[in-house]
Amino acid sequence: MKRFVPSLALVERVQNGEAAAVARLISRAETGTDEARTALARIYKLAGRAHVIGITGVPGSGKSTLVGKLAQKMRARAHKIGIVAIDPSSPYSGGAILGDRIRMTELAMDPGIYIRSMATRGAIGGMARAALDAVDILDVAGFDTIIIETVGVGQDEVEIARASHTTVVVSAPGLGDEIQAIKAGILEIADVHVVSKCDRSDANRTLTDLKQMLMIGMMNAPNPDWTVPVIGTSAVNDQGLDDLIEAIAKHRQVAFETETGRARRLSVAQFRLRKTAENLLLERFDRAVAKHGAPLATKLQNRAADPYSAAAELLEASFETEDCHEQNARSKIAR
Secondary structure, eight states, X not given: OOOOOOHHHHHHHHHTTOHHHHHHHHHHHHHTOGGGHHHHHHHHHHXXXXXXXEEEEOTTSOHHHHHHHHHHHHHHTTOOEEEEXXXXXXXXXOSBOOHHHHHTGGGTTOTTEEEEEEEOTTOSTTOOTTHHHHHHHHHHTTOXXXXXXXXXXXXXXOGGGGTOSEEEEEEOTTSOHHHHHHXXXXXXXXXXXXXXXXXXXXXXXXXXXXXXXXXXXXHHSOOTTOOOOEEEOBTTTTBTHHHHHHHHHHHHHHHHHSHHHHXXXXXXXXXXXXXXXXXXXXXXXXXXXXXXXXXXXXXXXXXXXXXXXXXXXXXXXXXXXXXXXXXXHHHHHHO
16 A cells, blocks of 8 residues: 655655656645645745746647647757646546547657646636646746646637736637637737648638737737737648747746736736635535535425525535634734
8 A cells, every 4th residue: 555645745846846746746736635735835835937828729729739749849949848738527537538638649758748637627717626736836846838728618718818828829720710719709818829720721811810800909909018929830841830939938028027917917816816715615615515405405395495595504504614724814814
């Protein structure tokens, strides 16, 4: 039987770049155990140096292929690359289906590239709940560039813009992305637009459509620090990849050296605070449901209570007790 290693003991090993410690601590972040929270809090304070790049787009746009090619190119420039690939959840085990990781197997043998697949586990917005913890862990482990690839569920993947320093939106010819971009507000979240599969004959139309929409968007909300580029790429002949890397590098300067970037980092912190609080509330609510849900449901079934009063009772029950950690947190805020 393997000896349990406390999460705090893993922090120093993560700082030394030990892949096994990185994997174990990310797994504990996904599980959401109370034991790991002190270690994750320490990790957070040690992190903050890496450039976090979010890559999103509709299914079929070639996100995974682009991430693989991008990682190879950046690795050739001496970057250490961490990849957090958000995959759909299995309806049976709840784990990641691992499609993205399978498509990146050619990167797996490089010690300077770390790939982690994470399941959404019911989370909306294209992000897994522990994705930002994983980013912090990879940051502390010495990966200077971290790519988050969202699950690719459609038009509601806007959370990535509040979780990354640079957001890359990937479109492809023939998918109707110009209409989806208008619906989803992607003009607002993209720092870089990429049109993949530009070896296809109909790629120029998609490039033109996106550039025209960006011109309209810039008239409404100009950004003096950054003009959003539209870059055509092709994994077949490596077209546009160097241009994309240069655009990402330039946006990194905006993200870390301008007032616009400072405001973006504050927005990321606000998003992190809200999502963490939401997760804590959900955990507390789930415990209340496990304890009180069945008898309240029985009352509803027998028409002895109405849904609104029963739900209010369930919410009240979820706040009846506080553990010592939460009491300490409240006292610190009060001071």
